[in-house]
Amino acid sequence: MRGIKRRGTTRRVRAALSAAVVVCAVTAAALTAATAATDTAAAVAATPAAATPAPTVAAVEGLDVGVERISVATDEGYGAASITPDGRSIVFRSLKNVGGPGGDEVYVRDRSAGRTRTEPIVEGWTPAISGDGRQVAATTPAQGMSTQRIRQHSVDLGILPFSCGRCNEPSLSADGRYLAFGVVDYISHNRRVLVADREGGYQTIAHLGSGAPARPSISGDGRYVAYQDLSYQKEGVHLWDRATGTTSGPLEGPDTYASLVQLSDDGGKVVYLSGSDTYVHDVGTGTAQRVPNVKGVAVDPTGRYLLYAPHGTSGPSLVLRDLRTGADEAVSGQPATAEVDSVSAGGRDVVVQSAADGIVPGDTNGKPDVFVRRFF
Template identity: 60%
Template sequence: MTKRMTKRMTKRMTKRMTGRTTRSATVAVVACAVVAVWPGATANATASAESTAGATGLGVGAGGGAGVERISVATDGTQADDASAGASITPDGRHVVFASSAKNLTSDTSTGGDKVFVRDRRTGQVGRIGYLTTLQSPVISGDGEHVAYPVQWMNDVRIRQYQVSTGRTISADCSAHSCSQPSLGADGRHIALAIRFKAPLSGQRVEVQDWNTGAKQTVADLGHTLPARPSLSGDSRRLAYQDAQAEDVFVWDRAGGTTSGPIEGPAKAASLVQLSDDGGKVVYLSGSDTYVHDMSSGTAQQVPNARGVAIDPTGRHLLYAPRAAGGPSLVLRDLRTGTDETISDRPATAGTDAVSADGRDVVFQSAADDIVPGDTNGTSDVFVRHLY
């Protein structure tokens, strides 16, 4: 019996014993023309971004202390008139990117489905940078300068990358195939994505592309189209990804072009959550538990009966959803001290890149109407909990 067959049989037995199930989410997005409307990008851009007067919420450096800020509001505090979700936050906590079908967050009231917005928490300024038609999760670079999000192009899915300061928009090179699952480095120069091949080819490729030069590096070729979930470190040196068919997690190192893994060991079934921004920690799920793998020591810290959601850029704080009923929906754990901080005791969800550096801010979405005062829009909103 080959080693590969033995591994597969061991994983199948493990799944039967733990009752583990694997779910695969298929991203389907439809987009209209991309319109760059962030202020400062062009002379016409100011029509869709408001002035900083009347900004509400805590904001970065606003002296508001710990508390919750609703992000999906207009600059003057007007609440969104439709659903908002799919948010990511920069390591410094200043910029939040999110998707929303609201038409009143900027002065641009044009329709066309869901849109991608960026909020500057320091100034309160909100800008719209593109269109979607389903609530997907855009991602933002660590410096807040680049945003990547999926759009539909004919029968394919493309990834747009938008530069905030200039309004420049490019599409990732998918070579006539479909691409998805973007992840950005800290300065936005490098983007990782999964490219799904069109017939007569099959499978997908995990790739890193350079915004400046257009250069491409192949990280892995996979013989299936299950989610690969590439997760890029801040310096773009390391990339974590999963082989969902084999149920393994790997880490690729640009410096030597080498791949480590499966990091969870030869017998355990695992799915990737996120690579920390410093490239030192890899969060993965196995059974009903979450594991935080240390790249330096090769050891993993177990968080039992928890579904890991995101890790902060330094790798110290883990955002997770407890599996036990009746408790909070989102909790932030200090992995060094083992202490927990409740992020939301109302029904709430979050995605990767949801935690700022040192666990200071956590962005999440919820349809609960009692998280902040005056929430009367009857739909989901994006919030940031500022812890200290």
């Protein structure tokens, strides 16, 4: 999640785009050498640090309205894309199967400059990018092992080591200082949710009785972390507050099961799924807005625009809703999916994946590609 101030928008959308994105919300933060050497399995709680103010992000101008193909490097197939709040940079991964060490699987497209750079992250599952576009991270297999680890690359500092066993699901604050992630214990196979500070130290913010994904999602300033607990008879979504050191939840109530979609950058909205409906929980009021019979897949950084997939309809497969006005805009008229961090601030851009040919001229490789739809 990345920090952003709310801003009003006018919407002019009249197009449909086919896409399918397979992505987990991932991000990562740089750690000091001493911190990187600490295995998370032995990490202890640290005193909460003061939250870093979320930066103001302005949308990048000069980009054309319409559809742009992002994965222009090769024709091997791409997916798992995330976009920065200003819509300038998009991180995505290659879908090729790279055996053993070697190979560049993670890419960043700078839309303003028209350049794509590769990041030295091997087999970069679920890549993510910081709000300022300065850091990229992904969950990768540890070499020679079946366990996972988080690997991060900084434009300024190069590869940043992060030592942890069975760690995954990273989520990065706006400036890359705070990293929320899940780790599965070796013996019990239960999961914990931790927050690492690039200036040193870890905090364990939740002990879960299940190895199921916790899907932590951190706010832009690093103050809040939302996560899901899918333990038996404990299914629910929770919200941790760095400032108070307390956790609230389950947000959906004690008698309703839910799974997390995403936390908005300001920490004010938590999107979760329950039954066949999507809910947008307002942290300030404690109330939830119900969006019936849809599967929410992402929320824009301001918390105003919800990207969702309708259930069982013959209409658009991806729709962007203005939660304030209730207005819907079709994103994709063909079978499509998307994931978290796929919508820029104010719902201006939506990044998707599609295997369909003909979305843009010259896309005839017959493999999944990453596209971005700019609405206005």
